[in-house]
Amino acid sequence: MSEAAHKDYTGAKLGMWLFLFTELILFGGLFILYAVYLHRYPAEFAAAGSELNEVFGAANTLLLLSSSLAIALATSAIQRGAKGRTLWLVGATIASALIFMVNKYVEWSAKIGHGLYPDGPAMLERPPGEIAFFSLYYITTGLHGLHVLIGGALLVWVWLRVAADAIHAEDYVALENSGLYWHLVDLVWIFIFPLYYLII
Amino acid sequence: MSSASKHIVSDRIFILVWLALLALTGVTVAVSHIDLGPWNVWLALSIASFKSGLVIAFFMHMKYENRLLKGFFFCALLTLAIFIGFTFFDVHYR
Numbered sequence: 217m218s219e220a221a222h223k224d225y226t227g228a229k230l231g232m233w234l235f236l237f238t239e240l241i242l243f244g245g246l247f248i249l250y251a252v253y254l255h256r257y258p259a260e261f262a263a264a265g266s267e268l269n270e271v272f273g274a275a276n277t278l279l280l281l282s283s284s285l286a287i288a289l290a291t292s293a294i295q296r297g298a299k300g301r302t303l304w305l306v307g308a309t310i311a312s313a314l315i316f317m318v319n320k321y322v323e324w325s326a327k328i329g330h331g332l333y334p335d336g337p338a339m340l341e342r343p344p345g346e347i348a349f350f351s352l353y354y355i356t357t358g359l360h361g362l363h364v365l366i367g368g369a370l371l372v373w374v375w376l377r378v379a380a381d382a383i384h385a386e387d388y389v390a391l392e393n394s395g396l397y398w399h400l401v402d403l404v405w406i407f408i409f410p411l412y413y414l415i416i
Numbered sequence: 417m418s419s420a421s422k423h424i425v426s427d428r429i430f431i432l433v434w435l436a437l438l439a440l441t442g443v444t445v446a447v448s449h450i451d452l453g454p455w456n457v458w459l460a461l462s463i464a465s466f467k468s469g470l471v472i473a474f475f476m477h478m479k480y481e482n483r484l485l486k487g488f489f490f491c492a493l494l495t496l497a498i499f500i501g502f503t504f505f506d507v508h509y510r
Binding site for chain 2: 226229230233234237240241244248251252254255270274277278281282284285287288289291292295296392395396399402403406407409410411414415416
């Protein structure tokens with residue numbers, strides 16, 4: 217009888233990677249814009265970049281690197297059938313996503329409070345190069361933040377599926393693919409941090 | 417069905433990769449405080465690319481994948497490199 221649901225591990229993973237390639241191209245486009253404007257306005261980019269809080273940037277870097285470790289360990293844990301450990305590690309990753317968003321909220325609201333947002337009063341007084349920097353900052357970190365939210369939501373779903381034994385040592389591709397998505401979020405941030413927060 | 421080629425990466429490797437990533441982040445922050453002119457951004461990009469390589473190879477398991485997936489990944493990188501390269505030709509010689 218062929219009533220068991222059809223599973224294709226390799227196909228599922230290949231599909232996820234194909235999607236991730238489109239994500240690479242998407243963020244790649246934003247980094248190209250950054251490069252072109254940096255080439256045109258190096259001094260303005262340095263001045264605007266120095267206004268971003270390096271400590272927030274570094275803290276979020278540590279969070280994402282560590283949560284990437286947690287979800288990678290979770291994949292190994294589920295492969296070994298260690299359910300409790302998997303739940304703990306996926307939970308830690310979800311917590312990191314939340315803390316990341318809280319940091320982002322504090323960071324953005326301070327800037328927005330000073331009128332520094334696209335078309336905001338403080339922004340329009342700036343030279344064009346700084347406007348370009350902050351606009352790109354909002355678009356890139358905003359799109360990245362959206363990915364953090366989606367990644368976090370996916371991992372909540374994964375946590376529930378693991379708890380319900382729907383994801384287990386014999387069928388874990390959903391956890392693995394969600395983990396791949398989470399690593400992509402980490403990957404993009406690895407470039408955002410030096411280019412936006414540390415530029416001099 | 418579970419894959420026939422289930423490859424479990426040891427926790428030790430993941431933790432070593434994580435430590436390397438933390439150390440490289442420290443290096444990135446440290447060199448950003450030294451004024452190297454245009455080399456700052458190139459150095460930052462080189463370190464970021466190396467860190468990405470570690471994340472993709474180990475955390476994302478690419479090192480242990482089959483040739484098909486590695487080939488696909490290479491094509492995606494090539495596409496990205498082509499459109500970054502051509503944009504720069506355009507910007508530079510405009």
